[in-house]
Amino acid sequence: MYNANKVIPGIIIFILFFTIPIWLNFGRLEAIPKPELPKKEKKCIESKEYMRAYHMKLLDDWRKKAIRENKYIYTASDGKKYFISLQRTCFKCHNDTEKFCDKCHNFVITHPDCWDCHIAPEVAKKWQ
Amino acid sequence: MIEKALVGSKKYWFWVLFLLTIIFIGFVCYLYQFKIGLGITGMSRDVSWGFYIANFTFLVGVAAGAVMIVLPYYWHNHKVYGKITILGEFLAVAAVTMCILFVLVDLGQPMRVLNVIRFPTPNSIMFYDVIVLNVYLLLNLICGWTVLHAEYKGTKYPSWLKPIIYLAIVWAPSIHIVTAFLYQGLPGRHFWLTAVMAPRFLASAFSAGPALVIIAALLLKKVANFDPGEKAIDSLAKTVAYAFIANVLLFIFELFTAFYSGIHSHQAPIKYLFVGLEGHAEWVPFMWAATILAIVGILLLVIPQTRKNETTLVIASIAVFISCWIDKGIGLITGGYTPTPFETITSYRPTLPEIGITLGVWATGFLIMTILYKIVLEVRASTELVVKYEGIVYKK
Amino acid sequence: MAIKRRDFLKLTGLTLVGTAASAAVGDLLTRGEAKAEEEYASPPEALKGKRWAMVIDVKKCKKGKEKGCNEKCIEACHYLHNVPSIPDKKKEIKWIWEDEFEHAFPEQTNEYLEEIFKDIPFLFLCNHCDNPPCVRVCPTKATFKNEEGIVMMDFHRCIGCRFCMAACPYGARSFNWVDPRPYIEKVNPEYPTRTKGVVEKCLFCYERLAKGKMPACVEACPEKALIFGDLADENSEVSKILRERVAIRRKAELGTGPAVFYLID
Structure with missing residues (x-):
């Protein structure tokens, strides 16, 4: 191999650089997030597992149905009906995004820009 | 071949460094814009497109204009363009990159x-513009690079390239027609709502594009011992002359329609641009500068002696280039937004960061052009070994 | 094993295509998890229309103004929809606003008409055209016409190219040049704000219609100068009024088919 003394260290540096997240988060496993669940309501719109896996999908479908197809009522698997609105429905129970949404989002270092537009309840309180 | 761009004289590196500095400044300005929003520009609710889109429109023309060299060479076997054809193709690459x-x-x-691709919308002209621009970029890259690579190896370009070259030639006008359609199909924008918009765009493209090739070729002749060929330059100068006269004529037709018909709404933007309207005259000096440059350009290009003289030809080309830039860039955009739908006037002036970003994009284009042209010149000049196959060295 | 450059490139290409394909298939699979169509419906209390339209009685509007209505319609709309009040005129955002006759109908102006309409306020808002140029030019369908005739905005999808602003002959659209939040004093927690870099405009209160309520401006007007209804319904109030009285529309000659009518008799 030509230039092995340059190529091999180069590859090592490359691999180290692209695995930075692994090294930086090493040993952080005990810090599994515990989002604060609403107190008054025990059950979300769908099952806990479904919500955990597909809440973003559900919200996206909600938007498409409500805004683009004029359908504002969602019927959950248990037959209960909900008015489609993040601020007027979800926030009735989840009234603190910092204690709920951000807990997991921060843990997986994902930063959805929902709160750029949708007014989180705690923000609304401070604003008034 | 790319390694050819990595070695060069001090002058070359100084130029590259200069461009990189401007790109850096532009990039910093862009980060600022990215953070704050487009509010850092001079654009407003009433003039919602400005300097960026003006430069975009103009550069689509420069990109399309390159076809005026490629077409005669491949379709009419106009041999004198042999040396500069590739300059045209690579110019198109740089210009389309700037557009994007x-x-x-x-x-x-x-x-x-x-989202433009995720939700394709065939009723939007913008959708087609995205397609034609990207395809045109790709076509020119493939054509230019393959031809140059063949030259590098001392062979003729492969036969599969021929249809692609022809496609690129047919494609070139399409990018500018589609860009004109962005404007000319909008109701209520009197300055844009005209069927000669597309022909005007093409005429200005076929003058500004070749004008830039003339400037570049003669500059390369001076700084890099590149000989484009006297006949090629003269042919190109004639192209610029005809196309630019057509461009000016088409504009005069617009003036006739607006003023002989007496329709106020058609006159208002022209008045605003050339004499000012209701106390607003932001762009009057620019429009008159464009007019004077156009006259100078035409005179120098029409008189055979000045057209054949390299110095005056370069002056003429620069005049044509700047004149087109003012007329089809900023004049077209501000004219389209003035007066507003309420028949009021909102002035527009680009801000400093806006100009910084614009310069950064231009510098990026020039850097791409520099690197590509550098490769062309080095390939042309090289006599070094080209292929080493089973121990035998084949030279050019 | 020595790999030739050509083979390496081929392999890389194949890998890329494979990755893209599996991503696409994966997307299809997760789509299967989505809820079926029947899960979504329209609320029973929603106001239903096929061609929502608004009629503005400009003389009543003038009366209201003389009585000191303080532009309640604008205030109600801008509060409910978290429309910021940006002091810089050039960057301002407005969904409904007031202007003069000669700005509303520049092609109709003559000195007598200007005299007649001198003190009469004209309310401007999105015309929710039958044939909207803004919808025609939008490259992402972020603005579109819904089944009830409302020209909608999908703020999540808007890329901020502002082609719609160039296309709108009524200047009805505003762009968020900067983050609007610092310019909103009183916030309505029931409705989102917008983010920087998207276009916005009046949406005929689609969110209130879904709850069975009239648009905010119509409800707020003490003089009942704004009348809202379905043009497709012959017996609606708007249809009846338009049959009886003289109404004009802004720039109707452009073929856009505006749905906002101004009663001028």
Whole structure:
């Protein structure tokens, strides 16, 4: 191999650089997030597992149905009906995004820009 | 071949460094815009497109204009263009790249740009513009690079390239017609709502594009011992002359329609641009500068002695280039937005960061052009060994 | 094993295509998890229309103004929809606003008409055209016409190219040049704000219609100068009024088919 003394260290540096997240988060496993669940309501719109896996999908479908197809009522698997609105429905129970949404989002270092537009309840309180 | 761009004289590196500095400044300005929003520009609710889209429109023309060299060479076997054809193709590459960058920096939500592809919308001209521009970039890259690579190896370009070259030639006008359609199909924008918009765009493209090739070729002749051929330059100068006269004529037709018909709404933008309207005259000096440059350009190009003289030809080309830039860039955009739908006037002036970003994009284009032209010149000049096959060295 | 450059490139290409394909298939699979169509419906209390339209009685509007209505319609709309009040005129955002006759109908102006309409306020808002140029030019369908005739905005999809602003002959659209939040004093927690870099405009209160309520401006007007209804319904109030009285529309000659009518008799 030509230039092995340059190529091999180069590859090592490359691999180290692209695995930075692994090294930086090493040993952080005990810090599994515990989002604060609403107190008054025990059950979300769908099952806990479904919500955990597909809440973003559900919200996206909600938007498409409500805004683009004029359908504002969602019927959950248990037959209960909900008015489609993040601020007027979800926030009735989840009234603190910092204690709920951000807990997991921060843990997986994902930063959805929902709160750029949708007014989180705690923000609304401070604003008034 | 790319390694040819990595070695060069001090002058070359100084120029590259200079461009990189401007790109850096532009990039910093863009980061600022990315953070704050397009509010850092001079654009407003009433003049919602500005400097970025003006430069975009003009550069689409420069890109399309390159076809005026490629077409005679491949279709009419106009041999004198042999040496500069590739300059035309690579100019198109640089210009289209700038176009794409200008559209990107103009977006309010640049992170969502792929929505154009995720939700294809065939009724939007913008959708077609995205397609034609990207395909044109690809076509020119493939054609230019393959031809140059063949030259590098001392062979003729492969036969599969021929249809692609022809496609690129047919494609070139399409990018500018589609760009004109962005404007000319909008109701209520009197300055844009005209069927000669597309022909005007083409005429200005076929003058500004070749004008830039003349400037570049003669500059390369001076700094890099590149000989484009006297006949090629003269042919090109004639192309610029005819196309530019057509461009000016088409504009005069617009003036006739607006003023002989007496329709106020058609006159208002022209009045605003050339004499000012209701106390607003932001762009009057620019429009008159464009007019004077156009006259100078035409005179120098029409008189055979000045057309054949390299110095005056370069002056003429620069005059044509700048004149087109003012007329089809900033004049077209501000004229379209003035007066507003309420028949009021909102002035527009680009801000410093806006100009910084614009310069950054231009510098990026020039850097791409520099690197590509450098490779061309080095390949042309090289006599070094080309292929080493089973121990035998084949030279050019 | 020595790999030739050509083979390496081929392999890379194949890998890329494979990755893209599996991503696409994966997307299809997760789509299967989505809820079926029947899960979504329209609320029973929603106001239903096929061609929503608004009629503005400009003389009543003038009367209201003389009585000191303080532009309640504008205030109600801008509060409910978290429309910011940006002091810089050039960057301002407005969904409904007031202007003069000669700005509303520049092609109709003559000195007598200007005299007649001198003190009469004209309310401007999105015309929710039958044939909207803004919808025609939008490259992402972020603005579109819904089944009830409302020209909608999908703020999540807007890329901020502002082609719609160039296309709108009524200047009805505003762009968020900067983050609007610092310019919103009183916030309505029931409705989102917008983010920087998207276009916005009046949406005929689609969110209130879904709850069975009239648009905010119509409800707020003490003089009942704004009348809202379905043009497709012959017996609606708007249809009846338009049959009886003289109404004009802004720039109707452009073929856009505006749905906002101004009663001028």
